Amino acid sequence: MSAPLRAVGTALPRVDADLKVTGAARYTVDVSLPRMLHVKVLRSPHAHARLAHIDARAAAAMPGVAAVVTRDDLRGLNATYGYFIKDQPIVALDKVRYMGDMVAAVAAETEEQAVRALERIEVRYEPLPAAATIEAALAAGAPTLFETPAPGIVPAYGTGASGFKDPAKNVCYRFCYTTGDPAAFARADHVFKDEFRFSRMQHYHLEPFVTVARVEGGEIELWSSCQNPFPLRKELARIFNHPEQNIRVHVPFVGAGYGAKNNCKTEPVAVLLAKKSGRPVRFCMTQEENFLTQSQHAAILRLETGVTRDGRFVARRSEILLDAGAYSDASPLVAEKAGYRINGPYRWEHIDSRCDCVMTNTTPAGPFRGFGGTQASWASESQIDMIARRLGLDPVAVRKKNLLKLGEAYVPGESGMDSNLAEGLDLVCREIGYGRGKRTKGRGIGIAIGFKDSGGVNKPAEAQVKATTTGGIIVNCGTVEIGQGIQTAFTRIVAELFACPPARVSYAPINTDATPFDQGTNASSAIVVMGQALERAARDCIARILDFAAAQLRCEAKDLRLENWSVIKDNQAHALAPMIMRHFGGTGFEFVGRGFFKPETDHHAPLEAKCVSWEIGWGAAEVDVDEETGRVTVCKLVVSGDAGRAIHKDACRGQDEGAAIMGLGQALFETMRFDGPELVNIAAAKYRVPLASDLPETFRAVTQEQGHGPGPFGAKGMGEAGMLPVAAAIANAIEDAVGVRITSLPLSPEKVLAALDAKRRGPDSWAGPDRPYEKP
């Protein structure tokens, strides 16, 4: 980090600023094709039922209707999809498994006509008992969601990790991780057992799930608001038995996702209707439908943690139950991550974790910012605080005693920490004023460290960089601009390497025919995985240019460097454009560089390969608890992530702040409320998300640049970390303030008040899950 940088870290506006502040930015919702039809789907009113009969003939004859699809149209297709387990049908086959499950779809000239046609579809359901919660699905006599197991795979895990498909009734996947000797528990002075509950949120991305699709001349072409176009193409090819080279996926700007826009949502139905109607179709869900399509995972987390009396962590046994909803979606992967991350960035002698995906008759749960790490950080960071207080120790000192050091492996076979954890902890403690100032009644401070492995698992990425005759640079890679500012980050990185003004570098639109392969814009992987591929592509392109120039100047490439589209030799600049024209002729030329990155496959590493990077979110909250009402006011919230090197400081700050406020909503009020299997607070008018008025009076996000990241210029991914510590920091602050511990989210006034009441009456009267505890 010695040389001054001219593009990286500068305060220049984001490259998408002009388009986004003028309304000119085009999203999939804005795509319109001539003769385009509109899609509406029929959704199940039952949480669980056998689909006894369905007849869509009357609907097909309705005015304006071009095509109707039901299960009869899935014959000959691979009709189910999913990440590890292919269990979700395009439209219901034999059963419906949640209220809102797609049963049939209509494409008509207008949405209104499509809605009218839906009313004419004859369906007879035979209702079945439903399991609406984790407990209900695991109870003896619970209804079975899948009578026959769906096809699926278990990854080839390495040392200590294992996966099991269908290990128990209504459990579609189990992830286990263990290391060290279970006898370590005997060396602990205390073993604490605690249970935590995590409630689920909806992603609430403002651009809905939407696809525009056409099928013409054997080609499937679609525009989709999706964050992983290449896996989507592969899945569509498999579903429709269609050659991959004849499927083209375009991804314009994406109106956010927070995890939701991975994998199939609207796409299979849209393609099916486009095929059947022979016309382009647009399937744009309403926000209610978004809520019926994907959610975060609710969870029950049981931790058994052995520690010495001076607060050293010895061993931990964890049992995590995730509410996967009605279809597996990304649940096996989320289970893998929750089970792997549950121990936090600390040193243990023994770890034994198990995470089950429990199928319930509710909205399918899928990827959500934090990806199991949010659930894990909530439970682990709450329990660490509880343990410290039980032992009469300072919670920050206990954390410090056990934190992994910079470079220290997370677990055997893993990569080392690429952040100095204590440095970040000191920073948020300083910012919040931890241990300073005098205590005020009802006020308290809590600290937490959110933690996740980042960069995905064993993830490959390819990038291409082109340089035109006149020195225009075009970045071509599959990372989707979903709000995080990746077009800005990547073009700045390339401008830095080319030593040219950032305005010289453009970011090509994504289309799977022309764009090099990427596995998906997720897992905070763009900077650390694609970023490394991109750096190699840029350097490859530059090497080609310098080789060319060296031949022209009759010298060696190592004696040349590139600057402002000139090559510099012995402090003399030689303009490249005329040199290229002289050699290649009047039409000029393009130099193309390619770069590839994938972590090395490593069967000793627990998860197929060593983790590329570690994403840490340090958080501190100061709360004021009204003991009369139980209302918690977060007066001050500090979060900090480590960008390694901030490629664009505002974008980094925005990621941390946005994530933190999402965490604040999760902590205090935001949750999907179910009455049995029915989602009660569906969509904006009933579902509460944080507004500007919810901002804490003091709110700070501090972007650290510790410089240890594997990405270009020492950068790390940091889009999720800001969310991870917030709920636990607030729960810890509540205990600090008024001496009650809430172990379930959200931290509502009702729960706080009940806990305060029970505390006043004494521990014996305590009935709820948030029981007080005795000091050992």
Place this chain on the structure above:
Amino acid sequence: MSAAVAEIIAISLTLNGRAHSARVAPQMMLADFLRDACGLTGTKIGCDQATCGACTVLVDGAPLAACATFAWQIDGCTVTTIEGLATNAALDPVQEAFKAKSAFQCGYCTPGMILLAKALLAANPSPDHAAIRDWISANVCRCTGYQMIVEAVEDAARRLREAAR
């Protein structure tokens, strides 16, 4: 096409500074009118329940949810969408401020937020932090955590005051 339409209503309005007339179905929403009939896709539909504010436009200077307003209701009104702010390729000061402060991420709420802020600054040229927070609480931004938007509105107010001097 739909045969259910009882009548077509003729409307005229000032749209982004220009006289405009159109014939609309009685059930057509203003958001659809702007997006589909006028090609002004900068107005975004988020919740379609007049709650998230992504579809905010200015009608006679006041912010309004276009997703919950019938097109015929704006007959005779002056409507400003995000496309109507920049003049001669120069950004409006509020747009400049959102750009300079990176007060957006995915950008989907941005047109609505900018128009909401325009209305605030027209009514109150020097709002403090609390006033800005209150006002922009009408709309949802799921990406930014709002603080950078608050700072952008503050910056926009400063830009507007300086321009007025």
